[in-house]
Amino acid sequence: MSEHETSPRTTGATVLTLVAVACAAGLADVLRRRRERKRGSGHVEEPPVHMPHGTPTIPRQRRNGSPAEAVRLTEAERDAFAGLVRRFGEYG
Template identity: 70%
Template structure:
């Protein structure tokens, strides 16, 4: 046997080839089985699908489900204190 063809190199190449063939066969089997079987769980679509003129599906707009916006009235002193705080935080001190 030539020097560049050692027993460990030949064995390693053989093992890697067999693993690759086994993985390919397993993947082919999984894909073949999934093709003939319907999905067990399909999510319920609450919003009808929309499509562009080219037939590509579009994600529907989000519905607003959160609380309404709140507003708090500040006194002039509170506004000044808040401005100082924002300035202080933005400077990184």
């Protein structure tokens, strides 16, 4: 086997190993979070939302943080923001 054949094989094997390790770590994290959630914070989890054909989708998200904040803008700030929105709308 020549040197030119071993380098890509070694690189490919390394990449596949890293991908497998990353997948295993992600799976372990998901399982750990599920176990912690079941163990309980005393919160009753909402059932997942179902599509019309009965296919489960992502469960509803809980709100744990502070309530949404509101900032009052002056008329000049509102106009400036509206101008930015219009400019971004032209490019996107």
